[in-house]
Amino acid sequence: MSAPIVPFRPKEAPMADTPTDPDSSDVAAWRELDLVDSTAYSDAFFDDLANDIDAAVDDHTVVPLFRRPAALAIASVAAALLLGVLFLPGQLPSPSSDSDPTAALAEATDGLEELARQIGRSAATELFDEEVDSAGLFATADWLAIDEDSVPGTFGSLLEQLDDVPGSETDSLFTPL
Amino acid sequence: MDHAFDSRAAFSAAVTEHQRSVFFHALRLCRGDEQLARDVAQKTFLKAWTARADFRGESSLRTWLLRIAHNLAINELRRAHRRREVVPEDDGDDLGSVSATAPETIDDARQREALQHAVLGLAPRQRDVTLLRLYQDLTFPEIGDVLGISAGNAKVHFHHATKNLRRQLAHGGAA
Numbered sequence: 001m002s003a004p005i006v007p008f009r010p011k012e013a014p015m016a017d018t019p020t021d022p023d024s025s026d027v028a029a030w031r032e033l034d035l036v037d038s039t040a041y042s043d044a045f046f047d048d049l050a051n052d053i054d055a056a057v058d059d060h061t062v063v064p065l066f067r068r069p070a071a072l073a074i075a076s077v078a079a080a081l082l083l084g085v086l087f088l089p090g091q092l093p094s095p096s097s098d099s100d101p102t103a104a105l106a107e108a109t110d111g112l113e114e115l116a117r118q119i120g121r122s123a124a125t126e127l128f129d130e131e132v133d134s135a136g137l138f139a140t141a142d143w144l145a146i147d148e149d150s151v152p153g154t155f156g157s158l159l160e161q162l163d164d165v166p167g168s169e170t171d172s173l174f175t176p177l
Numbered sequence: 178m179d180h181a182f183d184s185r186a187a188f189s190a191a192v193t194e195h196q197r198s199v200f201f202h203a204l205r206l207c208r209g210d211e212q213l214a215r216d217v218a219q220k221t222f223l224k225a226w227t228a229r230a231d232f233r234g235e236s237s238l239r240t241w242l243l244r245i246a247h248n249l250a251i252n253e254l255r256r257a258h259r260r261r262e263v264v265p266e267d268d269g270d271d272l273g274s275v276s277a278t279a280p281e282t283i284d285d286a287r288q289r290e291a292l293q294h295a296v297l298g299l300a301p302r303q304r305d306v307t308l309l310r311l312y313q314d315l316t317f318p319e320i321g322d323v324l325g326i327s328a329g330n331a332k333v334h335f336h337h338a339t340k341n342l343r344r345q346l347a348h349g350g351a352a
Contacts, residue, residue, distance in 0.1 A: 026343060031311045033285070035205045035293040049200065049215060050192050053222045057188065060223060 182229045192222055195239055198313060199246045205308050206250040208297065210257075217253055221246040236322040243313065244323045247305065295345040303338035306331050 182188035196218060203217035204210070224245050225232075232241055296307055302324070309320045310331075320331040 024339060027311065027339060030292060030296075030342070033288055033292055034312060035289065035296060035308075036201065036209050037289070038201055041200075046196055046200070049196055049218060050189070052215075053192050053196070053219050054189060056219055056223050057185075057226045060227065 182226065188222075188226055188229075191225075191238060191242075195242050196222070198239060199242055202243060202308065202313060203246050203250045205293075205312060206247070207254060208293070213253055213257065214250075217246055217250045220249050224249070237319070240315070240319050240322045243309070243315075244325075247323060291346060295342050298345065299338055299341055302326075303334050303341065306334040307338045307342070310335050 182191060199221050200214055200218040203221075204214035207213040207217070221242060225242055232238070236244075296304060298304075299307065305324055306320055309315045309323055310317075315323065317328040317331045317335070320326075320335075321328040324331065326334075
């Protein structure tokens with residue numbers, strides 16, 4: 001048979017739940033005096049405060065996220081940025097973007113070479129064409145090709161007269177030159 | 178009305194019922210700074226409305242609101258102290274805000290000033306228990322709910338607070 005357990009601490013006295021402490025008149029005096037003058041605040045003051053509280057609560061009433069203007073603006077900007085990033089001008093799809101870049105460069109080089117060849121052929125054709133404009137560069141050569149059957153001009157008659165001049169005179173004529 | 182706000186009308190009724198307790202508790206903690214106390218009261222009910230789902234009815238609605246108001250007021254005081262907008266808690270020389278509440282007589286004003294100086298000069302926990310016990314008429318278990326301490330602890334703090342107040346007011350000659 002075991003002895004009953006005796007608690008080390010005596011039971012606490014029942015706690016007074018009443019706000020007033022009967023053993024202290026000081027407490028009643030302090031309560032009466034108060035730290036602030038509550039009579040300075042009228043019902044109108046608290047009506048105003050209640051209105052402010054109601055207004056503050058109304059302002060903070062939860063609105064679904066998709067209905068908030070700020071959320072809509074942020075979503076619009078985000079969508080615009082996303083589209084901009086996905087479809088930059090340099091990123092737009094092109095016919096050669098799928099192939100090897102060197103192949104595209106070779107295509108461009110071949111095109112330039114073909115263009116150069118065409119320009120060269122065109123220039124050579126114009127240069128050696130038989131139907132050359134008479135007023136052009138090669139007209140002078142045609143004119144210099146003297147036709148013996150043509151009517152003698154000033155130059156031809158001069159040669160004929162030189163043929164008639166004796167050699168001694170022509171030597172004296174050309175020696176100083 | 179000691180239940181959570183299940184509607185806007187119930188919330189408005191709770192504001193009407195408890196706003197005086199909340200405002201005056203904040204006013205006492207804020208040394209009579211009316212604007213600060215008004216802001217605390219407004220934030221208290223706003224927080225209560227947004228966090229109404231957290232109120233489980235384990236304590237009364239009044240003690241729940243006072244707990245919110247008490248914490249907000251302490252935070253506001255710390256913030257104001259950092260901004261140097263109000264005098265530090267330990268500096269009781271400037272009590273002009275109390276005089277601004279238009280007391281009935283000069284004698285009342287002096288006694289109130291001395292009492293405020295003494296109460297707000299207590300250690301924070303003794304000060305909190307004293308304010309809730311004397312001016313909110315809360316029981317010790319209710320004070321424990323507000324401050325997050327046990328009822329016995331609240332009673333011990335109040336006992337030491339009354340002793341300190343008597344000693345300090347005896348030196349100051351008030352009350």
